[in-house]
Structures are given as structure tokens and as C-alpha cells.
Amino acid sequence: MKIWTVQHTFNYPWETVVQAAWNKYPNPMNTAVLGIDVIDRQVINGELHSHRLVTTRWTLPNWACALMGPISTFYASEYSKVNRDRRQLKLDSQNLSLGPFVIVREKLTYKPHPDDPQKTLLKQTAYVTVEGLPCSGYIENILTSKISGNAAKGRQAIEWVIEKLQHKQPL
Amino acid sequence: MDDNNSSPAPTKVDRLNSFHPDCDELKQQYDECFNVWFTEHYMNGHYNNEGCNKVFELYTDCVKRGMKEYGLQYEQTTASHLGTNKEKTPLTDTENSK
DSSP: OEEEEEEEEESSOHHHHHHHHHTOOSOSSOTTEEEEEEEEEEEETTEEEEEEEEEEEOOOOHHHHHHHOSOOEEEEEEEEEEETTTTEEEEEEEESTTTTTEEEEEEEEEEEETTEEEEEEEEEEEEEEEOSSTTHHHHHHHHHHHHHHHHHHHHHHHHHHHHHHHHHSOO | OOOOTTSOOOTTOOSOBOSSGGGHHHHHHHHHHHHHHHHHTGGGTOOOOGGGHHHHHHHHHHHHHHHHHTTOOHHHHHHTSSOSHHHHHHHHOOTTOO
């Protein structure tokens, strides 16, 4: 298993970043995300729990084509919790497609920066496990590198959405 | 997770479609309702979301039907996350929420 982690500070308060996170897609940076559907959602003790289905389209590397055939649409399950009182958003997602050979699990936490509550700290961790395939370690490295690149695009996307929202309506 | 390099960036698209065409109209109605509720109510501490309940039920029923049709198991999606109580505990801890 490969574990990859990163932290990033947004120069916006948590409330602004969370609203952008809900409106993150579509954006020009992450064009692979085709759809996000809500499977279930409820407020429990003031926490907003959401369970969503994320639909993505990938360009498959050759090793995956050999394994999966010409499939290009992939699904992931995402579970999230917003706690407004604690100013915390947690997301936890895992692929449904490609399992059980490939498991990509990503966890994100958005909360106020401990040194400046007007800024937001994002902590992102990905766990990549490839099993039962030849060259598992090599594939784990490729996937981890892709996740790192897409995470950077994801952060740019949040900034892009914030600017878009602020032009539409002052938050 | 990877971008489809063969597609141009959808800069003019400002909403996502549903994964299942049958659910798309309900998704747009629900998303619109949810976004207003989240910004104007939830973020101001008003947690009641009855106004979106009707369209929420119709939409999520459609999503679950669509998942079944596409062979995506609802149980599979719940089991893969936060599957153990050990993992659930820190996220559901609300003792510091006031």
C-alpha cells in the first residue's frame, strides 16, 4: 500500500471554502468528473451526512486496458460530513470500479487553520492498494502520482469556484 | 480521477448530469433546492430540510434504481466506507459541537 498526504492552506474562511467544495464540479481543471449523485443524505445532531456516487471517465493506461477491457467510466462512493458548529468538512471516498484489484481511498478534511481562523486548512490523504496484479508496486506508484497531480488540480478548482461564486454573489 | 485528454475542457458547462439519464431532471431540481437550503439555512444553523424532502425521495429512488440497473450495488457503496465502528467514532463524535 502506498500512502500519500498533503496539506494546503486556502486564504478564505472555512464557510467560503465549504460552499465552493459543494459546487466544485464541473470545473475546467478536473474534467474527468462527469457526474455526482446523491444516494443518501440526512442531518444527524446538526451534522450533514451525505453519501454520493461519483462518476468519472478516465483515459486508461495500457495495463488497465489489458485487465479491464475498453471500459472508460468508473464509479466511486463518497461519504461526507459537515459539522457547522465545529467548522469541519470531512470526505472519504473509495473506488467501486476496478475492485478488488485496485483500491484507492481518499480522505479530505477542511477545517479552519489553527494559526488563522480566517484561513482554511485542507488535509488530504490517499491510500492506494493494488493486489493480485503483476507489477503491483509499479501500478501503485503510477496511481499515486496521478492522485497527486489531480489533487493539485482539485485545489486550483476550489480557488476557481470561489472566484466564480464571489462574482455571482458575495459570500 | 484522471482527466480524459481527448475531451475539451467543458468551460461552458455549469452543472453536472446525473450518472443515469432518467434521473437527470430530478437531480437538477434537487441540487437547486439543496444548494439554496445549504447556503441560506444549514450554514445559518437551521437544519430542517423538509422543503426538499419530496424531490429528494424521488431523486434518490431514481438513483438507487439506476445503480441497480448498472450493476452498482448500494450495499457495496455503504460497506466500503467507514465500515467499522472504530472508524466511525471520530467522525460521529459531536461532544464538542456546541
